[in-house]
Amino acid sequence: MKVGGDLAGQLGYQVQLVHPMAHEAARAALEHLDITPARATALLLIRANPGCSQSALGGALNVNRSSAMKIVDLLEGRGLIRRAPSADPRAHALELTSKGEQFAADVDVALEENERRFFGVLSAAERKSLLEMLQRLHQRAP
Amino acid sequence: MKVGGDLAGQLGYQVQLVHPMAHEAARAALEHLDITPARATALLLIRANPGCSQSALGGALNVNRSSAMKIVDLLEGRGLIRRAPSADPRAHALELTSKGEQFAADVDVALEENERRFFGVLSAAERKSLLEMLQRLHQRAP
């Protein structure tokens, strides 16, 4: 299949192509831990923000409260996080269990190895440049 | 929400962040045409590959035959493409109708404007560099 000249030169289309490949690579890299990239991301976000609420987590994951709850349910069901009491009794303070800390360390290793493998076709300078550009793209004001 | 140092520095995570933003931008840019980015992509791929089969289209879209058929059903139902007879009587030869040609031109305009808006935070040289890197990432052998 050819790609029309218009499409092939568009960054939006290239992002559209690269994303599922990167997602599949991450999925495969995490398969032995039986966790999806989205849930692994949630775990690492909770580790970086101990005591955060489910709503805040949902905001960072770009999902609503209802969807965030399902992710939290799953991670809690596996004993990786706990819903600790919060200063605001309406909310939960999410935090990793010791099992979750160990698991998150395993996730780190798997993702770092995947990072090297998937983006290895780029030089170190290119990876740095790409990282900077992607950060700029999503950090700008909407 | 903070992002753990491990996560923030990973290209995979940055792609994971930028993709939904780019998708949302494309969705909004195409909203007045009442078509989703995936279906618009299918239309442009058929235009670039007149006479292609549904299976070939599905391959380019990374979906299976069943899902490709639903997309083709929708585009045909809107009168944008037709299922023409193919040399292989098992297959259909997909092609744009004249209405589809006009519509695809509108899609071109919308996507080009979106491209300028969304990636406008990058300089022309950066956009060129980013395009080249993304192409290299998905063109490599699996």
Place this chain on the structure above:
DNA sequence: TATTGTTATACTCTATAACTATA
């Protein structure tokens, strides 16, 4: 046997809306 299109079915992810309990 393998492939194209088709159909029916199921699964995953996410969203919406309504409810409760707090603030």
Place this chain on the structure above:
DNA sequence: TATAGTTATAGAGTATAACAATA
């Protein structure tokens, strides 16, 4: 009144499996 969490329900997108027609 506004917010956090919860629950039930619905939708979109995709996958699987089986089938008919044809290679």
